[in-house]
Amino acid sequence: MELNRRSVLAAIGAGTAAAALAGCGGGASSAGSADGPAEGEITLLTPIYEGADGKTLLEKKILGGFRKKYPDVKVNVDYTTYAQLNEKITTGLAGGLLPDVLMMGVGWIPPFAAKKAIAELPETLASAHDYEKRVLEPSRYDGKLYALPVVLDTRIVVYRKDHFAEAGVRKTPANWSELRAVAKQLTRDGRVGFDPFSIDLRQCWETFLFANGGELFSADGKKVLFTGARGVEALQLFKDLVKDGSADYARKTDAGAPSNVQTGKASMMMTTSALWVQVKEQNPDLIEDDKLGSFVLANRRPAMLQGGTLVTQAARSRHPAAARALVEYLATPDSILGAAEQRGSVPGLSDLDDTGYVKENQFVDLSLKNLQHAFSEGGTAAWMEIREKIKPTLEPAIVGDQSAKDAIAELGRLAEAAIGRM
Amino acid sequence: MATTELLEPAPALRRRTVPLGRIALYVTLSVVSLLMVVPFAWMVLTSLRTPVEIASQDAGLLPEHWEFGNYADALKAAPFATYARNSFIIAISHTVLNVLVASMAGYALARIRFRGSEMIFYLFVAALMIPTYTKVLPEFLIVRFMPLAGGNDILGQGGSGWLDSWWALIVPGAVTPFAVFLFRQFYLDLPVELEEAARLDGLGEYRIYSRIMSPQVKPAFITVALLTFESSWNNFLWPLLVTHTDSLRVIQVGLSVFKTENGTQWHFLMAGTTLATLPMVVLFLIGQRYFVQGFATAGLK
Numbered sequence: 001m002e003l004n005r006r007s008v009l010a011a012i013g014a015g016t017a018a019a020a021l022a023g024c025g026g027g028a029s030s031a032g033s034a035d036g037p038a039e040g041e042i043t044l045l046t047p048i049y050e051g052a053d054g055k056t057l058l059e060k061k062i063l064g065g066f067r068k069k070y071p072d073v074k075v076n077v078d079y080t081t082y083a084q085l086n087e088k089i090t091t092g093l094a095g096g097l098l099p100d101v102l103m104m105g106v107g108w109i110p111p112f113a114a115k116k117a118i119a120e121l122p123e124t125l126a127s128a129h130d131y132e133k134r135v136l137e138p139s140r141y142d143g144k145l146y147a148l149p150v151v152l153d154t155r156i157v158v159y160r161k162d163h164f165a166e167a168g169v170r171k172t173p174a175n176w177s178e179l180r181a182v183a184k185q186l187t188r189d190g191r192v193g194f195d196p197f198s199i200d201l202r203q204c205w206e207t208f209l210f211a212n213g214g215e216l217f218s219a220d221g222k223k224v225l226f227t228g229a230r231g232v233e234a235l236q237l238f239k240d241l242v243k244d245g246s247a248d249y250a251r252k253t254d255a256g257a258p259s260n261v262q263t264g265k266a267s268m269m270m271t272t273s274a275l276w277v278q279v280k281e282q283n284p285d286l287i288e289d290d291k292l293g294s295f296v297l298a299n300r301r302p303a304m305l306q307g308g309t310l311v312t313q314a315a316r317s318r319h320p321a322a323a324r325a326l327v328e329y330l331a332t333p334d335s336i337l338g339a340a341e342q343r344g345s346v347p348g349l350s351d352l353d354d355t356g357y358v359k360e361n362q363f364v365d366l367s368l369k370n371l372q373h374a375f376s377e378g379g380t381a382a383w384m385e386i387r388e389k390i391k392p393t394l395e396p397a398i399v400g401d402q403s404a405k406d407a408i409a410e411l412g413r414l415a416e417a418a419i420g421r422m
Numbered sequence: 423m424a425t426t427e428l429l430e431p432a433p434a435l436r437r438r439t440v441p442l443g444r445i446a447l448y449v450t451l452s453v454v455s456l457l458m459v460v461p462f463a464w465m466v467l468t469s470l471r472t473p474v475e476i477a478s479q480d481a482g483l484l485p486e487h488w489e490f491g492n493y494a495d496a497l498k499a500a501p502f503a504t505y506a507r508n509s510f511i512i513a514i515s516h517t518v519l520n521v522l523v524a525s526m527a528g529y530a531l532a533r534i535r536f537r538g539s540e541m542i543f544y545l546f547v548a549a550l551m552i553p554t555y556t557k558v559l560p561e562f563l564i565v566r567f568m569p570l571a572g573g574n575d576i577l578g579q580g581g582s583g584w585l586d587s588w589w590a591l592i593v594p595g596a597v598t599p600f601a602v603f604l605f606r607q608f609y610l611d612l613p614v615e616l617e618e619a620a621r622l623d624g625l626g627e628y629r630i631y632s633r634i635m636s637p638q639v640k641p642a643f644i645t646v647a648l649l650t651f652e653s654s655w656n657n658f659l660w661p662l663l664v665t666h667t668d669s670l671r672v673i674q675v676g677l678s679v680f681k682t683e684n685g686t687q688w689h690f691l692m693a694g695t696t697l698a699t700l701p702m703v704v705l706f707l708i709g710q711r712y713f714v715q716g717f718a719t720a721g722l723k
Contacts, residue, residue: 043666051679051687052499078666082683084659087558091663094559095566097582099666153683256686258477278685282477343682 039072040319042100044326045089047082048151048309048339055079057338066329073322086384093117100317101326103150106138106307107378107387110221113141114381114422119315121145121327129333130350132371138378139310148331151345152308154273154367154374155199155207158294163191163267172295176212176237179297183246186267193246195266196238198253201398202390203305203377204270208234210303210375221380222419227412235397235404242398249398258282261292270297272307273363277344294363296370304367306374308345340364382418389414465699469493469692476688489689493697496680496690502697504669505676510701512591512661512672513654519596520650521643527597528605528642529631533617543606549599558659565590565664590664591672595657601646608642609635644712652702673698 049058063075078099080088085104089112092098098117112118126136126145139147159172167186173179183193196204206216214230217223241247251266253259259275260266262283279286286292296302311330317323329335333351340347341357346367358364367374380386390411397407468476469492471485496502530536531543565584568574573581584590612635620634636643658674665671677698680691706713 045666047683050682054679076666079668079679080662081678081681084662087659087663091559091562095563095585097566097585254686255683256681256688262477263479274683274685281473283474344685 036321037072038070038319038322038325040322041074041076042317042319042322042326043076043078044101044103045078045080045085045092045099046103047080047085047105048103048343049077049079050081054342057342061338062330062335065334066326069329070322070325073319073325075326089117096316098314098316100314100319100323101311101330102314103309103311103330104147105309106152106376107383109139109146109310109312110141110378110381111384112312113144113146116315118146119313119317119320119323121148121313121324125328125331128328129331131348132350132374134306134371134374134376135348138306138308138376139312141381147310147312148327149348150309150311150330150336151340151343152273152306152348152367152374153343153345154363154370155203155270155297155305155307156273156294156363156366157268157297158261158271158275158292158363159268160261160264160291161293162291163264164293167267172293174298176299180237180240180244180246183241183268184244187244187246191264192248192251192260192266193268194241195252195260195269196241196247197249197251197270197398198259199255199270199272200391201394202387203307205234205238205390205394206375206377207270207297207303207305208237208299210305211297211299211301213300216377217379219379221382224412224415224419226415227408231408232404235394235408238398239404262286273346273361273367274344276361276363292362294366296366296373302370302373303375304370304373306371306376308348309339380415380419381422382415385418385421386415389418462699465692466696468688469696471689473687473689492689492693496693496697499690499694500676500679501668502673502676502694505671505673506698508591508661508670509655509673511588512657513651515592516596516654517647517650519592520598520601521647523597524601524646525605525636525639525643526631527602528607529609529635531602532606532609533612533631533635534627546599546602550603558663561594561660562663565594584664586665586667586670588670591661591670595660598650601650604646605639605642608639612638641712641715644709648705648709648713651705655698655702 046058049055058077063077066073066075078088082105089098089102089104093112093115102118104112109118113120123145125148126139131149135149135152136145139145139149157172163186164170167188169182169185173182179194186193196208209216209226209231212230212234214228214234215225217225238247242249251260256278259269259271259278261269261271262279276287279292296304311327313320313323313327333347333349336347336349337352337355337357339345340352344361344364346364347355347358348371350368350371352358353368358368377383377387393411393414394407396402397404467483467485470488470490471481471492472487472489475481475486527546531539531546566582567578568583568589569576569578571581571589572583572585572587574583575581584593616634616638617630620630625634656674657672658678661670661672662675677691677694680687680694
């Protein structure tokens with residue numbers, strides 16, 4: 001078993017948090033009512049709104065509007081990064097000082113709802129705006145609503161139109177056999193046809209699993225479903241692409257570094273909708289010359305992995321009405337649009353389909369038009385433990401000799417053990 | 423004798439061998455130095471490029487346009503003056519506390535005979551082996567439930583303890599078992615005659631430690647000071663966990679604003695990192711002679 005900072009903290013934190021909650025003798029039921037007047041001093045923990053621009057957006061624009069509406073609420077903001085968010089929440093939970101309002105990733109709601117760390121929200125909030133049904137799925141646990149989406153980050157395929165034209169490829173691949181053939185056709189002169197590896201391997205494999213008709217877990221989150229043929233085929237495809245020479249794990253790029261489609265070292269790549277903003281900054285000519293296209297990965301069905309940031313409320317907030325008011329406010333169309341624009345993310349509301357931001361950002365536009373094909377990771381209370389194991393377990397199959405079947409079987413065993421400990 | 427002849431090469435041959443060895447040594451050291459310098463040079467050069475140039479495949483070794491404005495823009499992205507001040511306060515506090523307390527502890531373990539000193543030393547050695555991240559949560563809970571602090575009662579309940587305060591940033595981790603170990607090794611090597619002469623002259627234990635023995639182990643002091651300052655300056659996770667207000671955040675947390683889930687602003691990140699690295703480089707240049715000596719004497723490589 002790999003022992004790293006996150007796994008150590010997660011293991012210690014889970015035990016301590018459970019003990020702390022047990023010691024407090026209650027759960028969500030003991031949280032204060034959110035029906036009273038919104039007042040008091042609350043804390044918001046956020047991994048987004050980064051940098052000076054993000055801070056100005058949040059503190060001046062969004063919270064400025066919130067203060068006008070709720071003058072008796074003071075909001076202190078605790079900025080963190082996604083890399084340290086789990087540690088921040090885990091230590092806060094263990095210490096009994098969880099921030100009143102928390103922003104967290106897709107897949108994170110079931111683990112923290114199961115620990116009774118976050119509060120259930122009224123179902124009326126699910127219909128307050130025009131949400132696509134799939135967008136709200138990661139906000140639920142056990143059928144109940146615990147969070148509202150703020151921004152989404154989808155995983156799509158971006159390709160070079162000029163490379164397609166050179167190679168005589170006229171349409172984007174509709175299934176994996178076409179994808180493999182097109183990738184081979186595009187591989188030439190030191191460039192690879194397809195780069196699936198420059199996004200997180202966990203999220204990449206999940207996208208292929210969903211496109212292959214597979215699922216991660218059963219609806220109740222207690223059974224592992226990815227160990228069948230669908231999951232193995234998804235991993236095997238990566239091995240086949242590497243064997244063909246049309247994908248190369250060693251040539252993946254880091255987030256933020258010029259991506260392989262930008263530099264022309266790959267003709268297609270798995271990426272997030274946020275790539276548009278990066279290209280605009282680093283290679284604006286690619287957009288001006290209309291050299292980039294995008295499509296949703298498909299095999300047995302089209303599938304787009306939906307990540308993103310949700311906002312939720314701590315179960316034990318001392319000012320539940322104020323915390324609830326902030327959760328609702330951060331999920332209003334105006335707040336969502338501002339956050340999406342700042343990060344190059346997808347605003348998960350159909351109300352915002354026609355805004356200038358969506359129309360200008362082609363990757364966001366594609367994502368919004370395909371939200372019915374969105375799938376989310378997570379779905380089990382053991383997700384925080386399992387998510388850390390996916391990449392190190394699957395990687396040896398891609399870079400080494402381990403078979404896809406063995407790697408998936410091993411991951412299945414680890415996931416079952418994690419679920420068993422819940 | 424044949425053996426003697428073989429062992430003593432002709433003077434001309436000896437003259438030729440020595441320069442060759444020297445040349446090989448200098449070439450090797452130059453290559454190693456170059457390998458060490460390249461990441462720093464890359465960092466500085468990247469900090470002076472535009473995002474378009476960073477992404478470009480045809481970019482030369484030197485920036486096409488020297489974008490010194492990146493530094494000003496990076497500094498505007500976060501309150502770096504506050505972060506740098508905080509990092510300095512914490513790093514200097516840790517350095518002073520560690521040098522002072524660990525040297526006293528090391529001296530006591532090396533030079534004073536008392537029951538259980540061996541056991542205490544072994545406990546320090548054992549503490550060296552505890553992975554840092556396993557200590558984060560227990561330390562966090564100690565800070566959170568600190569009695570009579572931050573609104574807490576005598577049982578540590580009701581408030582937030584030392585969280586979001588200078589106490590949380592400075593006290594935990596101020597004294598390290600490694601520093602105690604290092605000082606002990608240095609004090610052990612000092613001749614017992616020195617100590618005995620001081621006692622005969624009527625010096626007390628504290629004056630023997632401070633006036634006689636400690637001046638003999640200057641390299642240990644410099645080494646511990648530099649290592650403590652460096653580790654404290656670069657600390658990221660602990661300050662992030664125990665603070666939530668911007669006015670208490672440190673420079674490493676400030677740098678993280680340039681690296682987000684959706685991308686990294688390399689030009690700003692490298693500009694900020696260059697500035698954050700400067701104090702460490704200056705400190706090392708000042709104390710490098712003692713630093714190397716410290717490691718050599720302690721037998722650490």
